[in-house]
Amino acid sequence: MSENLFQRRRFLLSAAAGTAALALPSLTPAFAASPSGPAPVLPVRQVSTDLLDIGYHEAGPENGRPVILLHGFPYDIHSYVDVAPMLAAQGYRVIVPYLRGHGSTRFLDAATPRSGQQAAIGADVLALMDALHIPEAVLAGYDWGGRAACVVAALKPSRCVGLVSVNSYLIQDIAKAGAPLPASVEWGLWYQYYFQTERGRAGLQANRRDIARILWKNNSPTWHFDDATFERSAKAFDHPDYVDIVIHSYRHRLGLAAGYPEYEAAEKKLAALPAITVPAITLDGMADGVIPATDGRSSAARFTGPRSHRQIPGVGHNLPQEAPKEFADAVAELARNGKWRS
Template sequence: MREYIVEAGQLAVACLEWGPQDGWPCLMGHGFPYSPHAYADAAPILAAAGARVIAPWLRGYGPTRFLSPDTPRSGEQAALGRDMLALMDALGIERAVLGGYDWGGRAACVVAALWPERVQALVTGNSYNIQDIARAMEPAAPEAEAALWYQYYFHAERGRRGLEADRAGIARLLWRMWSPRWDFDEAAFAAAAAGFDNPDFVEVVIHSYRHRFGLVPGDPAAAEIEAALARRPRISVPTIRVDGDADGVNPGTAGHGSRFSGPQELRVFRGAGHNLPQERPADWAQAVLDARALAEAGPGSGG
């Protein structure tokens, strides 16, 4: 494994990388509140299959830093997608297999939807991760609303103060609630929690969970991308969608199939919760390999 920092767009992005540098490019994004260490077991499997696996710390996490103090500390989906595209440009990667879950899966979906020529194949936890902000205030079923308690908590100043005071405590609770069958060890949690000490973590997180409900404005530099995402673009690249049947925050997404116009497949990881690549690294790696094979098979493949 290699670690480095590269300037890309608005950020100095810290990355973990596995595999040969001339391998087929594979970018993997982590979610909230996790880290690139979520791929520590899946990435070596992919590297052994010839992949150059790159897992960045997202904006607001780990050693990643904003290049300018004047840049809005936005956590909106458009900014996350633009960050992933900028990282590809900075690394000289024209086309890659993209994957991720939660925030990282959203970034991958944004790039796949708006710049499909840059994406060979996609693996996305919880399927179509692009937010429908225009409908964000429509109520959901009581069980779904209860699972989103942390988002509503972050809408208030009390939630901001709570996150500032005990980032690791909130994250640990969410890990337990979202992956109730995952017996994660302290070392795994500590590796991720170290990244929450980033000076922009709280601001980026709070903005993310307020912007998705239309409660705060976005970064003007990302407005054009947000406008494109508001049109709910379909994803045309070959895709493997992944759910965990024990996901405590995002239940099954079988109905998302209509948002994908290319070859696609839905896989359900039995007993897995929300942190799919870390809970089921071998299965995640196989999904990435199979998504790439789906792409190489050409039109007409998939279900």
């Protein structure tokens, strides 16, 4: 893996301010104010893998135990704007990458397929770890990011000290994708079906911000975010590959688009719905507008290692941004108690 770190200097967030950062030439201004309000902006570094130039936020001491925080769709790294400094203040090395198709993460080769399938986003996490010389980490995420974390935990448990996953086991059972869910759940998945059509692709291309805002409101009905908070994340959706990757993701998961050959071996393993053996904490927001909260028993068979399931009252789908302390506490618990080999 090639590395394109402009400077490998330590980057710290102070516990008192929770937002102070060392100024690096390769970073955007630390917590710069949004033009529409005082929404802090996370500074970003870049590192290259074989396929991607990945944009990521880093906080905490470089020699701290690494934790990798993964965002969902349609969100970005600012889901962790409060979680990251909490963990950095405890001495953890916090890495928050933009997923493919978001923010400053870019493909190195214009000919690389713009895949959004689950094996691809899982592979990206492993490639990022290799590029940053991180042999193992606590992985945490929700939505797409939670799925990527589950993929790594299931297929490469030696790289995952612990897993925090919102909505439990997120590896897709594509073989059963055609089976209907309860009507009360199906109505909230309108965008997934919309994206199966060329009208939906054109709609996402033309209205990516409007669609994202509607999903934010529906996904988290109790979360009262302001315009500045939304716009800070919405900039990540201006990515030139955003539409292609999102459309492929939602078509592949419903079995209506083929995967790419480079991910075929991993997808075959994922089709067996492999168990997650690493220590895990699963979280459910009780006001989640996408996936109804459960007591965790329905997915218990998928977690064969130690697991704690927790329900968070009054919180929707973007759990780390809506309940940052609860999310950070779960990550820190696994990092503190993990069996680190490196």
